Amino acid sequence: MRGTILHSPGDVRLEDRPDPTITAPTDAIIRIVATCVCGSDLWPYRGIEPVNRPTPMGHEYVGVVEAIGGDVRQIRPGQFVVGSFFASDNTCEICRAGYQSSCVHREPVGAGGAQAELLRVPLADGTLVATPELPSDDLVPGLLAASDVLGTGWFGAVAAEVLPGKTVAVVGDGAVGLLAVLAARHFGAERIIAMSRHADRQKLALEYGATDIVTERGDDGVARIKDLTGGLGAHSVIEAVGTQESMLQAIRSTRPGGHVGYVGVAHGVELPGDELFFSHVHLHGGPAPVRRFLPELIELITSRTIDPGKVFDLALPLDQVAEGYKAMDERRAIKTLLRP
């Protein structure tokens, strides 16, 4: 099969690779229908995270089940499935509490690289969710979004305890931030402030339900949020970047007693304990337990209640994967969808 390998910062290629095989009786092999490039893929692509060896890339996927191991009971060949970046048994105490991405048996699905034609998914029964029927082609981008960016934005909104009537701010206007806006709207937030400096992203944020746009960042951004909330700060702030600046911006934009839901993978973040202490915020986040939300998200997408697929503003054949990375790196695209 063909799969994507990152050799060094900026050097990403589609190459011939061995087909994955069933290695445990709980595995499934799926034929990828669509995959994509994640904001977090840009960290090593940009050299901010080290690239120590040729690395298979991609952890977002939808596909059709091709083969299953002898212990797989819920998933059958021929089904169209959506899965998340961490495989989970979905039966342990941590999974049952809704934290499948910290499952005691978790494995990164992306180890084999989902930007490929075939993917081995461990713990298939606990990881994959099948759609009720084969989806029409126009639903594929939305279902692919559920695999990570929608599930992650959704978790950000849940972690930030977005509820009807609340004022919500979203730090970060990548696909996760934009879909956090969609989630906040779905949960009934009264006011949704998207922090964005890019016209195309502002437009999509408004389409997804943002009521206000703040273009300032850092202390100025915090001051604008305070202005818009009677000096108090937002009830709920969703952080979808993962830098020191964005985390502090999120914490400082939240009122005492309010909630920060942080889902940007933290890079070089050190939180000052005394400031956090006196901020009185609730802090929750981490790698989204997407599996918790997948059944509901699939239902909302296939019923056409929500359309998260709009975050894909560039669709390319898989063999143009290098251009897909480049367009996102240069901010010419919000998110690149790839079809084998």
Place this chain on the structure above:
Amino acid sequence: MRGTILHSPGDVRLEDRPDPTITAPTDAIIRIVATCVCGSDLWPYRGIEPVNRPTPMGHEYVGVVEAIGGDVRQIRPGQFVVGSFFASDNTCEICRAGYQSSCVHREPVGAGGAQAELLRVPLADGTLVATPELPSDDLVPGLLAASDVLGTGWFGAVAAEVLPGKTVAVVGDGAVGLLAVLAARHFGAERIIAMSRHADRQKLALEYGATDIVTERGDDGVARIKDLTGGLGAHSVIEAVGTQESMLQAIRSTRPGGHVGYVGVAHGVELPGDELFFSHVHLHGGPAPVRRFLPELIELITSRTIDPGKVFDLALPLDQVAEGYKAMDERRAIKTLLRP
């Protein structure tokens, strides 16, 4: 009147000072019945926090109202009252959400120093809570505990979302940690693990409802908590120290999806963002909004349902305040009660 002044680390004295007066129409002046030395008073006493000028000490108090300003409506002279370390209006949006210690009009009550004969309390209506009648003398220590350490331990348990059936660990065996054990028991925790290395404190922890004692600290302490919880960590961990080691011990002792309630005033704490991200814990805490809990705590104490006053294992007349600090500094006493 006489009041306590800290001149430099280790040098604390009772001195003649001017009587406080009503300076705003919302003030009350109370005659102190009992006050005490707080673990946080030891930070400047030990020179860990700078002492830049002679500083009035003390922020925990019960007393009888002596005078009120012209705008005070709820509180009357002659009432026995309990208040918290931050004055609050108890009417702003932040107070109504239960975060009185971040009230938009908050003032530190301790500015004048509660280890004294008289104390000016700003925003008396929103800060003080009167007991139904003058309490008998043996209830005074318990009511004094409600002023800070009980309210703080209680908030720790609330912030850590202690609920029936949960396993709770408490980091810190000072008065706050011990009363967090009492709170966890009151909230119905099934298992309460007190982390303590001191026999007298272990004894009181067990009396307050601890089911297990862990004497190890740091990584060893975390390993013991994991041992006791099937490898997962506690559902709820209450942090009542405020150091880097204790915060990391708390976070690492909590299972994914669990809750850390941190109430130890943070000193020199820097939380590593990536570890926090992958820990999947909820983090909440800060200066306890004691006012939120005071009506309930006063009811539980005056009905003799709980007895938080046991944390005072040393009672001295106010003029022996220096010995009161020394005994706590040298860990000869858990907490010193002072009577003018």
